[in-house]
Amino acid sequence: MATIAFIGLGQMGTPMAANLLRHGHRLQVFDVNKLAIEALVAQGAAACTTPAAAAEKAEFVITMLPNGGLVRDVLLGENGVCQTLARNALVIDMSTIHPLQTDSLINDLAARGFSMMDVPVGRTSDHAKSGTLLLLAGGTPEQVTRAEPVLMAMGSELIHAGGPGMGIRVKLINNYMSIALNALSAEAAVLCEA
Numbered sequence: 001m002a003t004i005a006f007i008g009l010g011q012m013g014t015p016m017a018a019n020l021l022r023h024g025h026r027l028q029v030f031d032v033n034k035l036a037i038e039a040l041v042a043q044g045a046a047a048c049t050t051p052a053a054a055a056e057k058a059e060f061v062i063t064m065l066p067n068g069g070l071v072r073d074v075l076l077g078e079n080g081v082c083q084t085l086a087r088n089a090l091v092i093d094m095s096t097i098h099p100l101q102t103d104s105l106i107n108d109l110a111a112r113g114f115s116m117m118d119v120p121v122g123r124t125s126d127h128a129k130s131g132t133l134l135l136l137a138g139g140t141p142e143q144v145t146r147a148e149p150v151l152m153a154m155g156s157e158l159i160h161a162g163g164p165g166m167g168i169r170v171k172l173i174n175n176y177m178s179i180a181l182n183a184l185s186a187e188a189a190v191l192c193e194a
């Protein structure tokens with residue numbers, strides 16, 4: 001079982017972290033919202049006061065945050081993950097952010113000797129609770145193989161979308177398709193009624 005830093009305990013992150021605990025992983029959690037941390041501590045996670053503290057001795061660091069600026073702050077900012085991260089750890093950003101932000105984070109971490117992949121998720125917070133998220137992995141074959149046992153504690157379907165940065169691209173195309181198909185279905189329903 002792995003030691004995992006989990007940062008970003010919102011609607012999605014909290015149930016995802018709870019599923020990792022249920023699968024026997026050791027969790028070191030951080031969020032700016034203390035109540036979110038307490039809820040996971042009650043389920044067996046260790047509370048941390050900064051991203052850097054959460055990343056100490058972690059084999060994996062998972063971020064599940066609202067935007068790319070926050071992911072950058074948490075990874076590279078003051079008291080960020082990179083302050084304490086082991087060189088052989090793997091950073092997995094699961095947030096939905098701009099692909100160019102993903103690319104620059106992967107490059108900036110690589111320049112410091114760290115390995116990062118993107119695994120954004122499809123579906124909803126209900127799927128996060130039931131551990132049935134769609135996992136869209138952007139990473140090298142070695143990164144995907146290494147992350148798979150951790151990822152499969154949170155999802156039911158893992159798709160290797162391509163190299164680092166490709167997970168977020170496929171995720172946005174997936175969103176685009178579902179939005180367009182919803183609009184089409186609504187138009188078709190209106191036409192049927194008429």
Ligand code: NAD
Nearest residue numbers: 008009010011012013031032033064065066095096124125
């Ligand atoms: P959320 O707003 O519920 O949670 C975000 C969490 O990040 C909050 O707990 C917040 O306190 C925390 N946070 C903010 N700034 C922080 C910082 N500097 N350090 C540590 N923690 C910080 O958002 P969510 O719905 O859980 O979404 C998270 C990501 O998942 C987003 O990128 C979103 O696009 C993506 N996503 C969401 C859904 C969904 O159905 N909600 C589905 C798929 C993907």
